[in-house]
Amino acid sequence: MDMKSLYLTVPLAPLAGAALAGLFCRVVPRWFAAGITILGVAISLVASLLVLQDVLAGHTFNGNLYTWATSGGLSFHVGFQVDSLSAMMMVVVTSVSLLVHIYTIGYMSEDAGFNRFFSYISLFTFSMLMLVMSNNFLQLFFGWEAVGLVSYLLIGFWYTRPTAIFANLKAFLVNRVGDFGFILGIGLVLAYFGSLDYKTVFDAAPSLADKTINLVGTAEWSLMTVTCICLFIGAMGKSAQVPLHVWLPDSMEGPTPISALIHAATMVTAGIFMVARCSPMFNLSPTALSFVLIIGATTALFMGFLGMIQNDIKRIVAYSTLSQLGYMTVALGVAAYPIAIFHLMTHAFFKALLFLGAGSVIIGMHHDQDIRNMGGLWKYMPITWITTLIGSLSLIAFPFFAGFYSKDSIIEAVHLSHLTGSGYAMFAVTASVFVTTYYTFRSYFIVFHGRERWNDAAHVAAAAHGHDDHAHDAHDAHGHDDHDHDAHHHGLQPGDKPHESPWVVTFPLIMLAIPSVIIGYYAIDPMLYGSFFDGVIAVNKTVPVMAEMKEEFHGALGMAIHSLQTLPFWLMIAGLVVTYYFYMIKPSIPAALAKKFSGIYKLMDNKYYFDAFNMAVFAGGARKLGGFLNRFGEATLIDGFFVNGSAKLVGVVAGIVRHFQTGYLYQYAFTMIIGVFALLTLWFFTT
Numbered sequence: 001m002d003m004k005s006l007y008l009t010v011p012l013a014p015l016a017g018a019a020l021a022g023l024f025c026r027v028v029p030r031w032f033a034a035g036i037t038i039l040g041v042a043i044s045l046v047a048s049l050l051v052l053q054d055v056l057a058g059h060t061f062n063g064n065l066y067t068w069a070t071s072g073g074l075s076f077h078v079g080f081q082v083d084s085l086s087a088m089m090m091v092v093v094t095s096v097s098l099l100v101h102i103y104t105i106g107y108m109s110e111d112a113g114f115n116r117f118f119s120y121i122s123l124f125t126f127s128m129l130m131l132v133m134s135n136n137f138l139q140l141f142f143g144w145e146a147v148g149l150v151s152y153l154l155i156g157f158w159y160t161r162p163t164a165i166f167a168n169l170k171a172f173l174v175n176r177v178g179d180f181g182f183i184l185g186i187g188l189v190l191a192y193f194g195s196l197d198y199k200t201v202f203d204a205a206p207s208l209a210d211k212t213i214n215l216v217g218t219a220e221w222s223l224m225t226v227t228c229i230c231l232f233i234g235a236m237g238k239s240a241q242v243p244l245h246v247w248l249p250d251s252m253e254g255p256t257p258i259s260a261l262i263h264a265a266t267m268v269t270a271g272i273f274m275v276a277r278c279s280p281m282f283n284l285s286p287t288a289l290s291f292v293l294i295i296g297a298t299t300a301l302f303m304g305f306l307g308m309i310q311n312d313i314k315r316i317v318a319y320s321t322l323s324q325l326g327y328m329t330v331a332l333g334v335a336a337y338p339i340a341i342f343h344l345m346t347h348a349f350f351k352a353l354l355f356l357g358a359g360s361v362i363i364g365m366h367h368d369q370d371i372r373n374m375g376g377l378w379k380y381m382p383i384t385w386i387t388t389l390i391g392s393l394s395l396i397a398f399p400f401f402a403g404f405y406s407k408d409s410i411i412e413a414v415h416l417s418h419l420t421g422s423g424y425a426m427f428a429v430t431a432s433v434f435v436t437t438y439y440t441f442r443s444y445f446i447v448f449h450g451r452e453r454w455n456d457a458a459h460v461a462a463a464a465h466g467h468d469d470h471a472h473d474a475h476d477a478h479g480h481d482d483h484d485h486d487a488h489h490h491g492l493q494p495g496d497k498p499h500e501s502p503w504v505v506t507f508p509l510i511m512l513a514i515p516s517v518i519i520g521y522y523a524i525d526p527m528l529y530g531s532f533f534d535g536v537i538a539v540n541k542t543v544p545v546m547a548e549m550k551e552e553f554h555g556a557l558g559m560a561i562h563s564l565q566t567l568p569f570w571l572m573i574a575g576l577v578v579t580y581y582f583y584m585i586k587p588s589i590p591a592a593l594a595k596k597f598s599g600i601y602k603l604m605d606n607k608y609y610f611d612a613f614n615m616a617v618f619a620g621g622a623r624k625l626g627g628f629l630n631r632f633g634e635a636t637l638i639d640g641f642f643v644n645g646s647a648k649l650v651g652v653v654a655g656i657v658r659h660f661q662t663g664y665l666y667q668y669a670f671t672m673i674i675g676v677f678a679l680l681t682l683w684f685f686t687t
Contacts, residue, residue, distance in 0.1 A: 003054060006047050007061065007080050010090055011129040013043040014097075014122045022119030033115035037122040038101045044129070045094035052087040060084075062135050062199060074195075081135035081198060083536045085341065089132040089273060092345055096265035096352045097125040099508035103356050104257045106504035107363065111255075117157060121261060124150040128266040132273060137186045137196040140274065144182065144238065147267045148175045154262070155254040164253040171247035178237015178244050185230030192223055202280040202538075209284045228281055228288035232295075235271025239325050242299045246610050248322055249306075252314040256359030259314060263321045264352035269344050272328045276337040280538040283335060289543070290420040293333025297421070297428035300326025302608070304432050307439035309594075309604050312369050313358045316443045320395060321351060323432060327410050330425050335540035336413035336549075342527050343406035346520050350394035350403055353512035357388035360505050361447060364498040365454065371443055376452035380498040385448050387509040392444050394516045396437045396572055399560040405520030407433075408559070409528060411568055412552075413545045433568045437575025445583040454498065521556045529553050 017040025021033040064079035080086075101121060108114050127150055131143025148171075156168030186196070192208060193201045205224070212220040235241070240248040248268070252259055262268065275282060275292070282288055300323050307319030324347050331340035362369055364381050378385040394403035411433075414426045500506065526532045529550045539546065553559065563569045582589050594601045606612060660671060 003051075003059070003061065004063075004065075006050060007082055007133070008065070009047045010044050010051065010094070011126050011133065013040040013047070014094075014129070015126040016040055018119045018122035018126060021115055021122065025115035025119060028115060030114050033118045034101075034105050037118040038098070040122055041094060041098045041101050041125055044125070045091070045098050048087070048090040048094045051082060052091050055082065055084055055087040064135070068138070074190075076138050076196065077136060078139055079135040079197075080133045082133065084532050085273075085277065085536045086132050088341070088345065088532075090129060092348045093125065093128050093132065093265050096348055096512075097121070097261060099511055100257050100261045100352070100356070103260075103359070103505055103508040104255075106502045107257055107359055108255060113157060117154075117255065117257075120150055120154050120157070121258060124154065124258075124261060124266060128270070131270055135198055137189060137198070137201075140277075141183065141186060144234070144270060144274075145179070147270060148172065148179070148238070151251070151258075151262055151267050154258040155251045157254055157258070161253065167247075167250040167253040171251050174244055174247040175237045178234050181230045181232075182234020182237070185227050185232075185234065188223065188227045188230065192227075198277070202278075205281050205284055222285060222287070224281060225285040225287045228278070228285050229291055231278060231281075232271075232275060232288065232292055235275055235329075236295065237271075238274075239268050239271030239329065240299075240322055241271075241295050241325065241329055242302065243610060245299060245303060245322055246607075246614060249315055249318045249607075252312065252318050256314065256355060256362060259318070260352045260355035260359070263318065264355060265348040268321065268325055269328075269348065272325070272332065272340055272344050275329075275332045276341050276537055279335075279337045279540075282332070283538050283540040283542075286419060286542070289333050289335060291333075293330060293417075293419060293425050294421040296326045296329025296331075296333050297425035298326070299323070300330060300432045301428040301435065304435035304439065306604055306607055308435065308442065309601065310439070311371055313361060313371050313374075313443060313447065314355070314369060316371075316439055317351070317354050317358055320354070320436070320439065323436060324351065324395075327407060327429060327432070330429055331410045331413055333425065334413050334417035334419060334422065334545050335543040336410070336545050337537045338528050338533050338546065339406065339409045339413055341533075341537075342523065343403075343410060345523070345527075346394070346402040346406045346516075349512050349519065350391045350401075350516040353387060353391035353509060353516050354395065356505070356509055356512065357384055357391060360384040360501040360509065361388075363501045363505065366496065368454075371446045373454050374447045375450045375454065376448070377498050378448040381448075381500045383500060383506045383509060387506075387513045388444065388448070390513045390516050392440045394520075395440050396575070397433065397568065398572065399563050399569070400517075400521065402516050402518070402520035404563070405524045405556065405559065408563055408566075408568060409524070409549070412549060416545050416548050417543060419543060430568060430571065433571040434575045437572050438579050441576060441579040442583055445579060450584060450587070524556050524559070525553075 014037070017037035020036050021028065025033065061080060061082040064077035066078040067075055068078055069076045101118070104117065104121065108117050111117065124147065127143055127146035129143075131140060131147060134140045134143060152168045152172045154168075155171050156164045158164045189201055190196055192211065192213075193204050195201055195204075209224055211223040213223050213226065215221050215226065233244075236244045248263065251262065254262075282292070303319055303322035303326060307316050307323065310316045310319060324343070328340045328343050328347070331337070331343060360381065361374070361377065361384060364377065364384070365374060368374075390401070394401040397404040397407040411426075411429050414422055414429055417425075528546070554562075603609070660667070
């Protein structure tokens with residue numbers, strides 16, 4: 001097989017699986033839908049590994065495969081750019097996707113939409129692969145919109161639940177706001193660079209660095225700054241940055257496997273990937289970099305705060321994702337693009353592990369997601385307990401774990417930066433270390449240690465719903481339909497105990513735990529300070545953060561040992577101590593603090609009122625505008641003036657003409673004489 005065929009195999013294998021499972025979802029058996037999609041993604045993973053091996057041997061590819069349209073002097077192509085950045089992304093996407101596919105067999109085993117779900121996640125994988133492999137902005141936009149569309153289908157997978165429909169519509173609309181900025185940026189690229197091809201655009205960028213444009217009045221705006229900020233607004237939607245972050249926590253309404261796929265390796269990382277790919281343009285605009293830096297720092301800190309008070313096990317991990325995406329965006333803002341991609345990679349593994357671990361807990365708790373109903377699960381779910389601990393340690397950047405190398409590198413990069421906003425960003429990412437440790441181990445201690453609260457919850461639920469053991473067992477035996485999967489309708493019954501998940505659930509956890517421990521140690525040197533991204537990600541010479549960090553780097557082991565003397569390490573230790581004391585020794589303290597600082601708690605509980613503002617201003621404003629247009633535009637203008645008004649006008653004219661239609665000959669003759677006289681008069685005055 002030649003390399004071009006191998007490149008095509010990577011995205012087309014999951015697409016073929018999605019088509020077979022989706023088009024025939026009502027007739028093919030479950031084992032076929034699961035098997036064909038898993039086979040497609042497995043083939044894609046093997047092909048991606050071969051491509052990465054070929055790229056590491058020095059062979060890259062940038063070429064067009066198909067001409068989609070030609071208009072004037074412009075051609076729009078489907079093409080691939082295969083280099084170290086895209087090859088690494090291909091391996092991350094396909095490896096996480098494969099493990100999510102395997103996990104889904106266990107998690108969705110009782111769901112009526114089993115075949116449909118496999119089709120969707122395979123199609124999602126295809127969309128993301130087309131995005132990361134693209135060699136032009138048109139194909140990037142195709143993949144960009146495709147992941148948005150499939151995420152809409154997946155978040156609203158249980159379409160009988162109003163909350164799921166609200167969540168997927170919210171995700172779709174918020175992403176349209178970001179995508180509007182994104183397509184404006186692509187439009188500026190086409191208008192001023194004359195091409196959508198990456199290489200052509202990036203080669204021409206330096207010559208347009210000082211180009212200015214008029215947007216409003218006579219004010220001059222930097223073309224590069226406006227273009228980069230418009231492109232980044234697209235990334236703010238996809239990668240859920242403030243204020244376009246509101247869709248991501250609500251997207252937890254989708255099944256857990258898709259939470260892991262969307263929020264670990266695919267959709268939310270698309271924006272980070274795009275900015276890194278466009279590094280030759282962002283390097284030319286310090287203003288755009290500062291904008292990126294400030295937005296990322298705000299997201300990292302303030303979204304982390306919200307994770308501290310959540311009680312839904314999946315929402316805690318979702319707010320963690322928002323915070324970590326903020327970290328990646330901060331790295332982009334200080335032009336440390338390789339570090340952002342490095343954190344993207346490590347985060348993909350440990351965050352997928354945490355989401356799937358949360359899903360395993362949900363299975364063990366019979367689909368109860370409230371951490372207040374858990375406790376002491378380590379005895380009943382040992383594999384889930386250990387793997388979740390590994391993911392948690394990686395997330396809080398414990399030395400030697402994967403997340404430590406990428407997260408500490410981001411903090412160091414911000415420390416060395418002198419861009420506008422770097423001081424604020426340094427405070428945000430440093431404070432977030434304590435915040436991250438707090439919400440991560442708050443969840444971990446409540447779920448796996450302490451008192452077994454699920455017995456209390458089971459008796460309360462039984463009293464409230466009138467369930468008994470027999471009814472529950474019968475319900476489980478018959479399986480769930482889409483609506484029944486709602487977490488709030490389930491939970492352990494009196495006499496039940498949590499149980500470890502089946503091997504199709506625990507196997508992906510173990511496989512994700514391995515890179516969550518070791519990949520940072522082995523990858524930091526080649527990815528950040530070696531030649532891995534040479535010629536792929538542009539070096540910013542005016543913000544020489546990476547060069548300074550290279551001088552100070554003395555190996556992965558030395559970095560871990562040195563970290564023991566740094567502020568982030570001791571903030572992390574402080575977070576562990578405080579969390580252990582609050583939730584294992586004196587569990588009454590958090591409630592007392594929430595009562596004492598009720599104003600702050602209420603602000604955080606209402607998510608800083610972003611949702612309330614959006615509902616009141618944008619949704620409420622749209623409804624009022626629609627009501628006004630209905631009353632004035634539809635009823636008054638269209639119906640009242642044009643439709644009924646024209647009918648009335650015809651009636652009036654007919655009423656006047658009726659007086660001349662009497663049937664008397666002398667009246668007609670008189671009318672004809674008057675008409676001839678008027679015509680002669682008009683002719684006389686015009687000649």
